Amino acid sequence: VKNASGDSQTITAKYLVGCDGAKSAVRHALDFTFEGNTIDALFYVADVEMEFSESHDAIYVTFGADSFVAFFPMQGENKWRIIGNLPEEMKRDENEIDYGEIENKIRSETQLPLHIKGVKWFSVYRVHSRRVDKFRDGRCFLAGDAAHIHTPAGGQGMNTGIQDAYNLAWKMACVLRGDAAEQILDTYNEERLPNAERLLGTTDRMFNLAAGSDWLFGLIRTTVFPPLAKYILSFDVVKERFFPLISQIGINYRDGSLSEHAGDREFAVKAGDRLPYFLVDGKSIYDKLREPKFHLLTFSDGTSDDHTMTGEVESANAHLVDHHVVPLYPQVTELFGTDQPFHVLLRPDNYIGFISPETSLSRLKIYLKEVIGHS
Known part of the structure; x- marks a missing residue:
């Protein structure tokens, strides 16, 4: 590799991860x-400084016949990010478009009372919808834009790249420390490739709705969707489905080989799901799960000496697993569908490895040995 000064340096490593963007040199080199x-x-x-009559705590989107403009509030007074596409009549090379043309288009298309006082940064770019057919080749991996690129519809690129990286990082760390068999790295491709396939399909459909040139989408976008959007999005059931899709917390790995389903038949939540959000002593359960390790959660009715188990868990695998005792709060029983004590083992990315009504440590030992390959 060449460093910033232009000097060459040879690096020897067990694994190579290409996180080098849409034009990935690693992807090209590996063909x-x-x-x-x-x-x-x-x-x-x-990114602009803009006086805008609307609240600074919401996203605003306007639709045209073949284009859209979206306003995203950013940190700081009157700071906004504006994203949109240029219609067919403005089709030119990226470097031929200046900011003045973009601002004129924003004003004419939105017809909103806004005053753009300054521009910190702007860019014009083309969008691709592409993905690799595998995330791993031997000891080499791809993640983020190097593995998949898509339209900005839904704003899902950053979250996807972070999820790719963390999914691979915890597995690779376990292998390098000797806590897992190398086969666990195969589950990176197993879990993240299907997500990339779904992501491209979802963002392509969202783009067609927001800015596609098809006449039917144009009709829906300009006449049907705007009056219905606010009404539809006011329903809790719609928000409950829409938010997990956009935020990607609805992704699950139920069909993955790291999801052990032997004990979850009677539960509403399944192995492979992301741990549902709930509060413990007024704080998010996720505040307890920041360490990059496995987390064994004991949901307790208070009749057993569950805290003794903490010493047993951490004396054997303190660097790999921690233990938390959580009361069976009403919200917990509602989410999981049971009022009886149970165990949940979370992977380091807080996806569920197994759920078990058995509150001994036997399931944990079996999972670590047979599923993770921990000796």
Whole structure:
């Protein structure tokens, strides 16, 4: 590799992870396929200082016949990010578009009372919808934009890249420390490739709705969707489905080989799901789960000496597993569908490895040995 000064340096490592973006040199060097298509539209993004009559705690979107403009509040007074696409009549090379044209388009398309006082940064770019057919080749891996790129619809790129990286990182750390068999690295491709496939399909559909050139989408976008959107999104059932999709906390690995289903038949939550959000002593359960290790949760009715188990768990595998005792709060019983004590083992990424009504340590020992490969 070459460093910032131009000097060459040779690095010897057991694994290589390409997190080097859409034009990934690692992907090209390894000859990964990167199939898909280029969206026939130009997009822009601008960070601006803007006086706007609307509240600074919401996202605003306007739709045109073949384009959209979205306003995202940013930290700081009057700070906004504006994202949109340019319609067919403005189709030119990216470097031929100046900011003045973009601002004029924003004003004419939105017809909103806004005053853009300054522009910190803007860019015009083309969008691709592509992915690799595998995330791993031997000891080499791809993550983030190096493995998949898509339209900005839904704003899912950053979250996806972070999830790729953490999914691979905890597994690789376990292997390098000798806490897991190397086969666990196969589950990176097993879990993240299907997600990339779904992501491209979802963002392509969202883009077609927001800015596609098809006349039917244009009709829905400009006449049907706007009056219905606020009404539809006011329903809790819609928000409950929409938020997990956009935030990606609804992703599950139920069909993955790290999800052990032997004990979860009677539970509403299953192995492979992300641990549901709930409060413990007025704070998020996730505040207890920041350590990058496995977490054994004992949901207790208070009749057993569960805290003795903490010493047993951590004396044997303190660097690998921690233990938390959580009361069977009403919210917990509602989420999991039981009022009886049970165990949940969370992976380091807080996805569920197993759920068991058996509150001894036998399931934990079996899982670590047979599923993770911990000796």
